[in-house]
Amino acid sequence: MQGVSGYQGEVITFGIENKADVFAKDIRMKDRGSDFLLCFGEGNCAEINLNLPGAFNIYNVLAASVVGQVFNIDPRDIKTGLESFKGVPMRLEIKELFGATVISDVYNANPASMEEAIKELVRLKKGRAIAVLGDMLELGPYAEEAHRKIGEWMSALPIDVFIAVGPLMAVAHSEFVKTGRQSFSVSTSEEAGRILTGLCREGDTIVVKGSRGMGMEKVLEINKEAENAL
Structure with a gap:
């Protein structure tokens, strides 16, 4: 609250498992997706069945709910709107490929969203966890350090295979390769797609993510074509 201490208008807070004005609790x-209680203060809660993967999306739901409250939208209509929303294409979509679960988050990437997508990979992992990650662009002088940090952080996670795409993600690969686990560093998403075709098997969980300019959707297009050819 320190950042709004001098603000003279109305402040409405939201959060998870706390005493904010609007909050989520009992998250499963x-x-x-997730199930949770959306509360507009204590004692005024509704069960929400959210069809969006990723724990971070609960914060997005809370922000949207606050806006709804400000505009006096009936909480029942807020619930209906939230539960009917299925997400948008290319943003944390769950797909099936060769019997594997694929998290397709190919629209864009920055360090924060990259970490969230990788967390979702680890959370959903049942067999092998495969990360196919492209460069995070437009980070300026911070670019190399950001990719190195991603590689170091990933190295401590139970990720079985890493396919790095692009010269910046190659920096992350240089950290991950120290684990001795299977990994590849390639220049294009098409190359990554062909590698994934040869690797992918039933029971795998895969995340595909990168900045818009990397065209990471081509990874999935190549694999979908291979699957259709069977």
Whole structure:
């Protein structure tokens, strides 16, 4: 609250498992979403069945709910709107490929969203966890350090295979390769797609993510074509 201490208007807070004005509690994560109580103060709660993967999306729901409250939208309508929303293409979509679960988050990437997508990979992992990650662009002088940090952080996680795409993600690969686990560093998403085709098997969990300019959707297009050819 320190950042708004001098603000003269109304402040509405939101959070998870705390005493904010609007909050979520009793959260139960599922493979493709979450169930939780959305509360507009104590004693005024509604069960929400959210069809969006990723724990971070609960914060997005809370922010949207606050806006709804400000505009006097009936809480029942807020619930209906939240539960009917299925997400948008290319943003943390859950797909199936060769019997594997694929988290397709190919629209764009920055360090924070990259970490969230990788967390979702680890959370959903049942067999092998495969990360296919492209460069995070437009980070300026921070770019190399950001990719190195991602590689160091990933190295401590139970990720079985890493396919790095692009010269910046190669920096992350240089850290991950120290683990001795299977990894590849390639220049294009097409190359990554062909490698994934040869690796992918039933029971794997895969995340595909990168900045828009990396065209990471091509990884999935190549694999979908291979699957259709069977």
